[in-house]
Amino acid sequence: MSVQHRALATGKYIFLFLLGLGLLFLAFRGQDMSALWAEIARADPLWVTASAACVVAANVVRAWRWNLLFSSLNFRVSLRNAFTAVMVGYLANLALPRVGEITRCTAVNRSNNIPLYASLGTVVTERLFDVLVLFVTLCGMLAFQYAVVGNFMNGLLNQVLDRLQTGGFTVLVICCCAAIAVAAFCWWYLRRKKSRSMLRIIAGLKQGLRSFELLKQKAAFVGSSILIWLLYFLSVYLALFSLPATAHLGPQAAYTALVFSGLAMVAPVQGGIGVYHWMVGQALACYLVPFADGLAYATIIHSSQMIFILVVGSLALVCNLVCKPETGRPGSAA
Known part of the structure; x- marks a missing residue:
């Protein structure tokens, strides 16, 4: 990567971080901070711990x-190494x-020598299922809780439409066209290049993306996806009891x-801050x-999750760097 590209990437991440801080400032602007921190100090640590435990389980x-x-691709990865890699990713x-x-994906490549782009394809598959579950839960909320959240959703939609009518639509069209042009260029470049490294990258991504198609335990995968979100729900629900105002x-x-x-x-903001x-x-x-x-309430639950990621993620990173790599030879996942 050239110096110019590094500078652009660094500038982008700094901008996103500052954007998150700006949103955090807007969220807390006008609030009585002494009263807010007093409310946070009243939180019941037992319920906060129970909420965090659900996140760990998820x-x-x-x-x-x-x-x-991984098992559908005939790679073997221990649950410990998979969990370590997940926490390194969150960190x-x-x-x-x-x-x-x-x-x-880099972490699991180091611990088990799993091809980087094959594991990246499995992550894309995972994320697609997470987006699908989020979409289903959103539809469920609109179907059964619209009487409660309808005014807020309508107000938010009207704000978006107002922005689009005042020039935002032009910006949106330009961004969409730019994204399509970049995607088309990348596809053309990859087909034109056809080097061995590019072919390996494409083959690895295809292999990872086919992981669900090759999976024999599809019901277990779908069930675990639902269980993850049930645990997230339980985490949010239990945290409500930590404060008198939300109990x-x-x-x-x-x-x-x-x-x-x-x-x-x-x-696309670090940790969803703000x-x-x-x-x-x-x-x-x-x-x-x-x-x-x-x-x-949001500060309590978000802070507990961030502390968990910082502590466990840091330990996972050290473990991934110092532990002896295992083989990712063909076989079923351990």
């Missing part, structure tokens, strides 16, 4: 689900958004907060929870 299931895709996402997917809320509010938090984490707090605060506001209390 990541273990995620690692196991990833192993299913990388805190620094650079979306780089975690590549980082965890009265039921599963419906937790479901809405889960959908809003899932949409927030799609944003976006997560604003979205979850708005979700609980739909259930007549003061926005300040919603921010306190």
Whole structure:
């Protein structure tokens, strides 16, 4: 990568980080910070711990689900190595958004010598299923909770339409055309280049993307995908009991907060900082929870997850770097 490209990439990540900080500032602007921190200090650590435990369990299931895709490609990866790679990826996402997917593939390449682009194809397959589950949960929220969240969703849609009418539509069309042009150029370049390295990259990606097609345990994969999101839901629900201001809320509010938090984490911002707090605060506001209390709840659950990623992710990174590599020889996943 040239110096110019490195500078552009660095500038992009700095911009996204500053954008996240800006959104965080907007979320907390006008709030009584002393009252907010006093509310956070009242949080019941037992419920916060129970919520964090569900996130840990979800990541273990995620690692196991990833192993299913590896086994369909006749690669062997231990659950420990898969979990370690997943946590290294989350740690990388805190620094650079979306780089975690590549980082965890690099980690499993180091620990088990799994071809990088084959594992990247399995990650793409995973993410497609996660997006599908998020879409289904979003549709469920709109179908059963529209009376509660309808006003907020309509207001948000009207803001988007207003932006499009004031020149945003032109920007959107230009961005779409640019994305299509870049994709077409990359496809043309890869077909024209046809070097051995490029062919290996394409073959590896195709192999990884076919992992679900070759999977014999499709029901287990789909079931584990649903279980991951059920554990995320349980994490959000249990965290409600940590604060007096949210303890009265039921599963419906937790479901809405889960959908809003899932949409927030799609944003290309490190750790969803700022976006997560604003979205979850708005979700609980739909259930007549003061926005300040919603921010306190969002701060508690987001901070507990970030602490978990920083601690476990750092340990996972050290383990991946110092532990003796294992073979990824053909066989079923251990």
